[in-house]
Amino acid sequence: MTRTTELLRVVHAHPGVTRADAARHLGIGTGATTELVARLTQASLLAEAPAARSGARGRPTTALVAHPSGPVVLAAQITHRAWRLDTVELGGRVVATVSADHTGTGWSDVATGVAGGITRMRETHGERVRALGIAAPGPVTSDRRLDATTSGWHDVDLHDLWPDAPLLVAGNDASLAATAESARGAAAGAAVALHLLIEYGLGGAVVDQGRLVIGAHGASGEFGHMPFGDPAVICPCGARGCWGTAVDGTALARHLGQPSPADPVSYAKAVIASPAPAERAAVTMAAAALGRGIAGLVNGLDADLVVLGSIAADLLTAAPAELHAAYQSGLMAIRRSSPPPLLPAALGPDGPVAGAAEAAWSALLGQLVPR
Ligand SMILES: [Zn+2]
Known part of the structure; x- marks a missing residue:
């Protein structure tokens, strides 16, 4: 990595960093940093803003920020109901957003809407737009094809959204949300973070030293299909006893003796919000099943932090004592004295779009070279 790329990475990770702190991050002298900053400012890649003095005797210093006419990326988040498109500058600030x-x-409806949004953003920001990141509701192959079975979108070519995109990256929304939580959210600074999200089933990701563990075929993170559940229950995936079937909306319905809900996400949210004793008991059982499985993953992965998203976070809020008790009792004794904390996701529903922006920026940073 060149020093210019390194400095841009430092400013992207710590927007507003002082020139002196940036020099320390890079391990180079202040003179060399000043020269580097001058080149990047001249190339419209960085700008300097006045920074607060450090203490009464501190010398005035400058903060390094995105250049007002510097490069931006577009970040798209597509769900089974809506889409959103953000324009994001260096450092992660969203400068414009459009959604519908x-x-x-059908996919063509979605594609027309998103492509229209991209055209509008490019009309506003012109040549500054240098990359597109897409968070999609399903697995994305390395040639950017999406299969979102729950939405009925099969073998969709994401290049169609912007065929001439100078740089296109795409990924599954849960994985990208995990990347964003590790970059700027609840897992910032963790060595090995385990991310778990319950919506239509249970999925997640492992982020190791800031890097997403994607698997040999890009399809890791299917934690819901580990056999931590009841072997009497057959999962839609074909296996018995999948963990996901013990913690999601279908699990709550089974505990309550009700038919499997058509929309397990809104069903789960309604049950978790209910104060009725039968619902409380069902929530307690799902929370305990979640805690037990997390213990198994923490034992196996040696994670130092666990981030819970959507219904997993709701279960933590609704039954913290039961969830923690099951988690603690499943942990190996050596891990029990300082169990890795269980934290709700900090970015919430903004996680996938923030992750798409991070993925686009991380691909773009190495290409930004001052002439
Ligand atoms: Zn399964």
């Missing part, structure tokens, strides 16, 4: 609902009837 879609009918969900």
Whole structure:
């Protein structure tokens, strides 16, 4: 990595960093840093802003920020109901956003909407737009094809959204949300973070030293299909006893003796919000099943932090004592004295779009070279 790329990475990770702190991050002298900053400022890649003095006797210093006419990336988040497109500058600040609902009837509807949004953003920001990152509701192959079975979108070519994109990156929304939580959210600074998200099933990701563990085929993170559940229950994936079937909306319905819900996400949210004793008991059982499985993963992965998203976070809020008790009792004794904390996701529903922006920026940073 060149020093210019390194400095841009430092400013992206710590927008507003002082020139002196940036020099320390890079391990180079202040003179060399000043020269580097001058080159990047001249190339419209960085700008300097006045920074607060450090203490009464501190010399005035400057903070390094994104250049007002510097490069930006577009970050798209596509769900089964809506899409959103953010324009994001160096350092992660969103400078513009546009969003709309879609009918969900076909991919062409969604593609037309998103492509229109991209055209509008490019009309506003012109040549500054240098990359597109996409967070998609399903697995994305390395040639950017999406299969979102729950939405009925099969073998969709994401290049169609912007065929001439100078740089296109795409990924599954849960994985990208995990990347964002590790970069700027609840898992910032963790060595090995385990991310778990319950919505339509249980999925997640492992982020090791800031790097997403993607697996040999890019499909890791299917933690919901580990056999931590009841072997009497057959999962839609075909296996018995999948963990996901013990913690999601279908699990709550089974505990309550109700039919499997058509929309397990809103069903789970309603059950978790209910104060009725039968619902409380069902929530307690799901929370305990979640805690037990997390203990198994923490034992196996030696994670130092666990981030819970969506319904997993709701279960933590609704039944913290039961969830923690099951977690503690499943941990190996050597891990029990300082169990890795269980934290709700900090970015919430903004996680996937923030992750798409991070992925686009991380691909773009190495290409930004001052002439
Ligand atoms: Zn399964």
